[in-house]
Amino acid sequence: MDGVTATGVRASARIVARADGRGGTALPVLDGEGPLALRRTRAHGAEARVMVVGAMSGPLGGDRFSVAARVEEGARLHVGSAAATIALPGQAKGEARYEVRLDVADGGELHWLPEQLISAAGSDLRVTTRAELGAGARLVLREEQVLGRTGEEPGRLTSRLTVRVAGRAVLDQELACGSGAPGGWDGPAGLAGHRAVGQIVLVRPEFAGHAVRAQALGECAALVPLAGPAALVSAVAPDALRLRRLLDEALTRLG
Numbered sequence: 420m421d422g423v424t425a426t427g428v429r430a431s432a433r434i435v436a437r438a439d440g441r442g443g444t445a446l447p448v449l450d451g452e453g454p455l456a457l458r459r460t461r462a463h464g465a466e467a468r469v470m471v472v473g474a475m476s477g478p479l480g481g482d483r484f485s486v487a488a489r490v491e492e493g494a495r496l497h498v499g500s501a502a503a504t505i506a507l508p509g510q511a512k513g514e515a516r517y518e519v520r521l522d523v524a525d526g527g528e529l530h531w532l533p534e535q536l537i538s539a540a541g542s543d544l545r546v547t548t549r550a551e552l553g554a555g556a557r558l559v560l561r562e563e564q565v566l567g568r569t570g571e572e573p574g575r576l577t578s579r580l581t582v583r584v585a586g587r588a589v590l591d592q593e594l595a596c597g598s599g600a601p602g603g604w605d606g607p608a609g610l611a612g613h614r615a616v617g618q619i620v621l622v623r624p625e626f627a628g629h630a631v632r633a634q635a636l637g638e639c640a641a642l643v644p645l646a647g648p649a650a651l652v653s654a655v656a657p658d659a660l661r662l663r664r665l666l667d668e669a670l671t672r673l674g
Contacts, residue, residue, distance in 0.1 A: 479509025
């Protein structure tokens, strides 16, 4: 359900993916309105595919968006977005919030691959992503954040990502950058002048017995093992195009 209030837009979307018993994946719940419109696209083998289509600008100041996706046992789901999300200043005061909740059952698989999030000048956005996975679940999760449009300074962007497998936290991190963020975010120990930052989280049951090896992936990217059956690729780049290239190359290398 969504609506417009004096403090901004409220919008939510829900996806449920379920094995259809014939080797494919059904979508018994596909519910999104307003700025979070959902479109079913052509399936790829056993994998159902959904696109988030932005029907409005935003999120703007004061907006509250939430997306929830649940993948049940034996189902496979791929979720992308039709275009980048742009955080913008709005007439309403206060920060905007975008919450993502992902649940993948044992034996389910989710590819969560949205387009970039762009922090425009004057915006203030807090993004919270929480993924809960069963012991035998599989996940590919990509985040890409671009600080400012061409020729402008970024707004304030705070992003927290938590991934839990079988009730155990394998990743819990927060990034704050842009106008008003704590000092040091753009220094040598932070983004070092880069304006695009991203990561891929991989959860695969086989990683439990054969953890990936920590390694540099060029000058601006690294692969590190996480606790449990998970790995993390982190990268920074001067712009969104080069960031995507780094992450795609890392994903191809991991197979």
